[in-house]
Amino acid sequence: MYGHQGKILHVNLKTGKIWNEDLHEEWRKLYVGSRGINAKLLWDYCKDSDITWDDPRNIIIYGPGALTGTTAPASGRTSVTTVGCTTGLYLKSNTGGHWGAELRFAGYDNMVVHDEADEPSYIYIEDDHVEIKDAKDLWGKDIIETDTMLKKLYGNESKGLYIGPAGEKLVRGSSIHCSLYHAAGRGGAAAVMGKKNLKAISVKGSKPIRVKDPKKFGEVAEEMRELLRADSGAQGLHEFGTAGSIAAVNELHAFPGKNWQTGYTDNVHPISGQALNEKGYLKRRVACFGCTIGCHRYSVIEKGPNAGIASGGPEYETFGALGNGPGIIDTEGVLRLNELCNRIGLDTITAGTVVQWAIESYQRGVLTKEDTDGLDLDWGKIEETYKAVEKMALRDGKLGNLLADGLKIATKKVGQDSYKWAIINAKGLEQSNVETRSAKSYALAFAVNPRGNDHLMTETFAEFGASPEAIDVIEKVTGDKKWASPHYTDYRAEIVRWHEDCYEITEALGFCVFTSTAAYGVNPDNMARLYEAATGITMTEDELMFSGRRVVTLEKAFNVTRGATREHDNLPWRLMNEGAKSGPLKGAMNSQDELDGMLDRYYTLHDWDLKSSWPTRQTYEKLGMKDVADYLETNGGLP
Amino acid sequence: MTNVLLVDMEKCTSCKQCTLACSLIKEELFDPHRGRIKILKKEDIALGVQLLCEQCDAHPCIDACPSGALSRDEITGVISVNLDTCTESGSCVEACPYHGIILHPVTNKPLICDLCGGDPYCAKHCVSGALVWTSGDDELVKTKKKLRSARMAMYRDVKKGVAK
Numbered sequence: 189m190y191g192h193q194g195k196i197l198h199v200n201l202k203t204g205k206i207w208n209e210d211l212h213e214e215w216r217k218l219y220v221g222s223r224g225i226n227a228k229l230l231w232d233y234c235k236d237s238d239i240t241w242d243d244p245r246n247i248i249i250y251g252p253g254a255l256t257g258t259t260a261p262a263s264g265r266t267s268v269t270t271v272g273c274t275t276g277l278y279l280k281s282n283t284g285g286h287w288g289a290e291l292r293f294a295g296y297d298n299m300v301v302h303d304e305a306d307e308p309s310y311i312y313i314e315d316d317h318v319e320i321k322d323a324k325d326l327w328g329k330d331i332i333e334t335d336t337m338l339k340k341l342y343g344n345e346s347k348g349l350y351i352g353p354a355g356e357k358l359v360r361g362s363s364i365h366c367s368l369y370h371a372a373g374r375g376g377a378a379a380v381m382g383k384k385n386l387k388a389i390s391v392k393g394s395k396p397i398r399v400k401d402p403k404k405f406g407e408v409a410e411e412m413r414e415l416l417r418a419d420s421g422a423q424g425l426h427e428f429g430t431a432g433s434i435a436a437v438n439e440l441h442a443f444p445g446k447n448w449q450t451g452y453t454d455n456v457h458p459i460s461g462q463a464l465n466e467k468g469y470l471k472r473r474v475a476c477f478g479c480t481i482g483c484h485r486y487s488v489i490e491k492g493p494n495a496g497i498a499s500g501g502p503e504y505e506t507f508g509a510l511g512n513g514p515g516i517i518d519t520e521g522v523l524r525l526n527e528l529c530n531r532i533g534l535d536t537i538t539a540g541t542v543v544q545w546a547i548e549s550y551q552r553g554v555l556t557k558e559d560t561d562g563l564d565l566d567w568g569k570i571e572e573t574y575k576a577v578e579k580m581a582l583r584d585g586k587l588g589n590l591l592a593d594g595l596k597i598a599t600k601k602v603g604q605d606s607y608k609w610a611i612i613n614a615k616g617l618e619q620s621n622v623e624t625r626s627a628k629s630y631a632l633a634f635a636v637n638p639r640g641n642d643h644l645m646t647e648t649f650a651e652f653g654a655s656p657e658a659i660d661v662i663e664k665v666t667g668d669k670k671w672a673s674p675h676y677t678d679y680r681a682e683i684v685r686w687h688e689d690c691y692e693i694t695e696a697l698g699f700c701v702f703t704s705t706a707a708y709g710v711n712p713d714n715m716a717r718l719y720e721a722a723t724g725i726t727m728t729e730d731e732l733m734f735s736g737r738r739v740v741t742l743e744k745a746f747n748v749t750r751g752a753t754r755e756h757d758n759l760p761w762r763l764m765n766e767g768a769k770s771g772p773l774k775g776a777m778n779s780q781d782e783l784d785g786m787l788d789r790y791y792t793l794h795d796w797d798l799k800s801s802w803p804t805r806q807t808y809e810k811l812g813m814k815d816v817a818d819y820l821e822t823n824g825g826l827p
Numbered sequence: 828m829t830n831v832l833l834v835d836m837e838k839c840t841s842c843k844q845c846t847l848a849c850s851l852i853k854e855e856l857f858d859p860h861r862g863r864i865k866i867l868k869k870e871d872i873a874l875g876v877q878l879l880c881e882q883c884d885a886h887p888c889i890d891a892c893p894s895g896a897l898s899r900d901e902i903t904g905v906i907s908v909n910l911d912t913c914t915e916s917g918s919c920v921e922a923c924p925y926h927g928i929i930l931h932p933v934t935n936k937p938l939i940c941d942l943c944g945g946d947p948y949c950a951k952h953c954v955s956g957a958l959v960w961t962s963g964d965d966e967l968v969k970t971k972k973k974l975r976s977a978r979m980a981m982y983r984d985v986k987k988g989v990a991k
Contacts, residue, residue: 258857259847259952286843286868293859332871344869368870394932396858402851410951417954426955473955474873475840478847480954482840486873500873 190400191254191723192216197296197318199311201384202244202303206318211297216725217735218812220696221254223280224739225298226269230278231742234271235819237749241273242383244304250349250389251298252288253698255722256477257397259406261413261709262700264289264477266366273376274360274594275615278638278746280645281377282695284476284484285370290347293393305385312342313391323387328353330531331365338390349389352533354581355382360594361538361580361618365530369484369500370476373535375617375639376594400724408718413480416709420655425483425702426473428461430504435460441771442623445512446567447544448611448762451623452770458519459511461485467519474500481702487523494520499527502536508621509540510577514547515567525574532581537642541611541618542591542598543576548609554602561585594618607761614756615640625763626773627651627674629683632786635757636684638743646688647705651680657708675773677782681789692736738811741803744796745816748825754801757787797827829903831963831971832947834877836978838957841868841875845949845958852948860932863940864949869985876978876985877957880906880927880940891922905941913937925975926982
């Protein structure tokens, strides 16, 4: 087979059964790869709403892209899909690193793990040899220790996907680490692995990937590579990392601080990508497999009391959630917190958002010193924040147990008005550090995101019109360049819809979404041409985008089975009820009225029912998913 | 003036585009085990060290070959393998001071960089600037050797387990 390797690997941890399933030919056109095929598999195995995240029948699926392992620039990413523990809904989390490419070289396009092991286990894959191994020596070990032990057994060339102590302890903000410093962090897929007693998947492969037309493939990949090379956004990402944009975001008064009570911070410089470079913390610029951008960092503290702290990152989101958020405007403070999360296996976004809520709750007297195990929480306190994060990751003490379950559960336990400063929406995922009050496409995209409110199911950066390429995208989608401005509510539904489809196919092929929705070098047109060169499957740009639409709708359908409705498509209380503190859009908020206007347009564009937000039978059938409509009809899931 | 390939470890992001590009142009497929240029990757310190034939002056691989299958172009320094006489002994792999030769996983014949006949395909793929194909004077040749020494020192540190 060309492009795809043609096999899906299944492992049942309970029975020990291991089998291969041939990749269905029609799926290559309908779902393409990675996120798309993962979504189809999750639907097929877990659509029954009795299957909760911790039910043994829940599966976890790992899917590198259909082009992962090739010279398609920045195509090395992997989607991880399961029933999420934070929201109880559909969860796709996506990671960079080198593990996904290695899985493809071992001969597999996707991998499905079923059921639960009785004892701590890990899976070792070397091409056709797949084995479930005893992980009792690994259990309790952190990410770095786990990697060292498995590399000792399987060599430096082996690639690992691990959970840390946080995942083992079913912490809802735990993250899956992928070839060490990359993570499928959002939504707690690591806790699903923890529940399954699955510590690690180590893989080594030696099977080449063949493409249908190597010459054509090389040409289209080159076209993408050169567009990205020339793109100022991509250049900035390489030079300063994702955190290079912090000063600019701060200037827009859109850099959330103190649990989203501020948008602007004086002297934000210490928590920026530029500071990492200037102060000598940046040791190396790092890339995921096959990535020509190389936005990842490896940062080291070489001297002083914190000497020896070394890890991947910090990213924009980490400087936000664990820096500006808790008021830690201190490079080494964030480097330490980042290292802790990477070592222990915790999502820095969730960790930061949860701890900020705890600090504010303590300030308001809703949490007492007894609740915090004696920690005197406040903004800007590095040691207290460090201890709170550590407690959360290890479920240590009263505070650790409260925070470990995330804000959806913690706000219910604590009660009072604590939901008002919990930065989660009705689905329950802690929000990433994007100021949605002054960026309305983001607001809408966050609200409708099936896994909760963040920027990693759809990115709508183009609405800022920060580059000519971004403005072109807005013109293409809306018909007029003037809509490239984030404070408009008009045409936001159109912008979100286009980006949903584009984002989906970007991930299905394994590309990093920075290539198509933040920087611009990969687009639906050249993706379709590259997919054809790889597989021999002819798809137009529109057909490829249509496959994205199919997957987005299937993901929505999954949430319909769990009873998610229009009410779940909202934003955190604070952002819907409190105005932005300062800046050009001072006072701006995501009011219910404003959101309703955009949602009506969004559902209308999608042919989804306005009242329930659910897709109609006709919508499913147009996308070739009559079986989905039939299932939903018998289970009360059609409007 | 001849061109030289500058190989800078400090700029390498370990993305492996070069290795993949090499396997594509030489073998029409993607396989990190079939690249004439390889990346020794050390994930815990996010390090990548490029390894490839350096067209070196000493070229001990030629003498090490028991069947005399290797020859050298005196102008470019490129080493060629006579596939008919090569006995797949792997002696060249052992002899290479720069760890630049591996054996093809299927044919077992040595894979040695030939600079794509004077237009290295890998360099076009290296956006971070770790591989630069540029016209050189003696100064540039010195730079190339300096970069190589740094890579080899790091290689030794990796093998000793003291790299950082």
